Amino acid sequence: MSNTKIAPSLLASDFGNLQRDVEMVNESAADWHHIDIMDGVFVPNISFGMPVLQAIQKHATKTLDVHLMIVDPDRYIKTFADLGADILTVHYEACTHLHRSLQAIKAEGMKAGVALNPHTNVNVLEDTINDIDVVCIMSVNPGFGGQSFIENTYDKVKALKELIIKKGAKTLIEIDGGVTSKNAAALTEAGADVLVAGSFVFKSENPIETIKELKSIAG
DSSP: HHHHHHBBBGGGGGGGGGGHHHHHHHSSSOOOEEEEESSSSSOOOOOOOHHHHHHHHHHOOOOEEEEEEEGGGGGHHHHHTTTOSSSSEGGGGGOTHHHHHHHHHHHHTOEEEEEOOOOGGGGGGGGTTGSSSSEEEEEOOOOOOEEEEEEEHHHHHHHHHHHHHTTTTTOEEESSSSSSSTTTHHHHHHOOOEEEESSHHTTTHHHHHHHHHHHHHHH
C-alpha cells in the first residue's frame, strides 16, 4: 500500500510556539495537521478550544484533520466547519444517531470521520461505512499523548479493511496513538492509510526528518 498519509498531532507540539510548529508541518513531508479537541468529559483531559483552532487555521496550508473527543459533537459541527476543518471526526461512542451526525458533517462541506475507542468493535460501522470518509482507530486510550501502542490494533485494522472491501466503500483507515518508526510499516501492511504521530514527531531531535522517515517507512 503506497501513499500513506502522515498526520502530525499538534497536541504534542509546543503550545508556546504553535505557529512555528504549524509552519514546520507545512514545510515537511506530512499530509495533514491532526488536531485533537477534548472537553474533559468524554475524555479525562482538556485540549484545544475554538480560538486555538482558529489560530492554527490561519497558518496551516495542509488539510485540517479535526478529531472531536467530546460529548454531543452535533452541537459544534457548523462551528468547526466555519473554523476551517476539512475533515471532522466524531467518536462512535459519543453519537446516539451516528448516521445523522455524518450527514450533518457532509452538509457543511467537510469529510466525515468516525473514531473508535480501543474497546469498540469495527463491526459497529457495518451499516454506516459507506457514509464514512475516514475511520480513526484509537491505538491508545484517548485523552493523553505519549501512551504506548495497543497491540490488538493490527487485527482491528485488518478486520476493518475486510469490512470496507466487502461493502465496496472508499473509507480511509487512520491510526491514532503510539505510532513510531517501529510499527509504521506493520500498520500500513495491515491496511492503514493515515498515521497520526504526536510525541514521536514533536519530541524528536529533528521533526522534519522524523516525518520524512515515517513517510518513507510507511510507503
